[in-house]
Amino acid sequence: MVNIDEAIIAKYEYCGEHFEILVDPDLAADFRNPDGQDVAIEDLLAVEEVFKDSKKGDKASDEAMNKIFETTDPIEVSKIILEKGTVQLTAEQKRKMQEDKRKLVINKIAKEAVNPQNGLPHPVQRIENACEEARVKFDPFTSVDQQVQIALKAIKPLIPIRFEKVKVAVRLPGASAGSAYSVIHGFGEIINEEWQQDGSWIGIIEMPGGLQDKFSAKMAEISSGDAETKTIK
Secondary structure (H helix, E strand, O other), X not given: OOOHHHOEEEEEEEOOEEEEEEXXXXXXXXXXXXXXXXXXXXXXXXXXXXXXXOOOOEEOOHHHHHHHHOOOOHHHHHHHHHHHOEEOOOHHHHHHHHHHHHXXXXXXXXXXXXXXXXXXXXXXXXXXXXXXXXOOOOOOOOOHHHHHHXXXXXXXXXXXXXXXXXXXXXXXXXXXXXXXXXXXXXXXXEEEEEEOOOOOEEEEEEEEHHHHHHHHHHHHHHOOOOOEEEEEO
């Protein structure tokens, strides 16, 4: 449990009833973040009590908790308060969470989107500039996938962009194929593969469009420049 002097208040109001709990500010932020780590309720509570007014030390009545939550278990009630209520995060916490979400969203767009005019990925900086110009707001409590859709809708009038899967053919010398195999799976799905009579390996990999340049560079690195890659239209 967190030190009670360092705790912040999480609140929930419903049908005229008011409930408060005291929580660790960082762990509460992680719990509320849809893309964050799993946090046990017991770990983020400063005290396993539900209050009507935490500053006065007035505890919520069993009657009120049963009425709203259908339980008096402080752990179960605290979970609902955190999920549905509000948490008084600090300005610095909010700023950091927004910045972390911004990076996740922009990196996902850069990884999976392409310019439909030429089939090539957009540089990260171009996506960042478009998001800034479109004044995209990054909500720390909205999932990355939801935020990506919001950002895409905002920047489409500014740059040609869409999510697209591409197929990339690769030919690797036999000496490099073994070490490259696990790396290839990190980029996408191998949908066809074949060993050639000269010992080389040929495969076709389906991957997010934004990864094709990184994939070609990685294959060249693993094979000391002997890999051949080609995007299949």
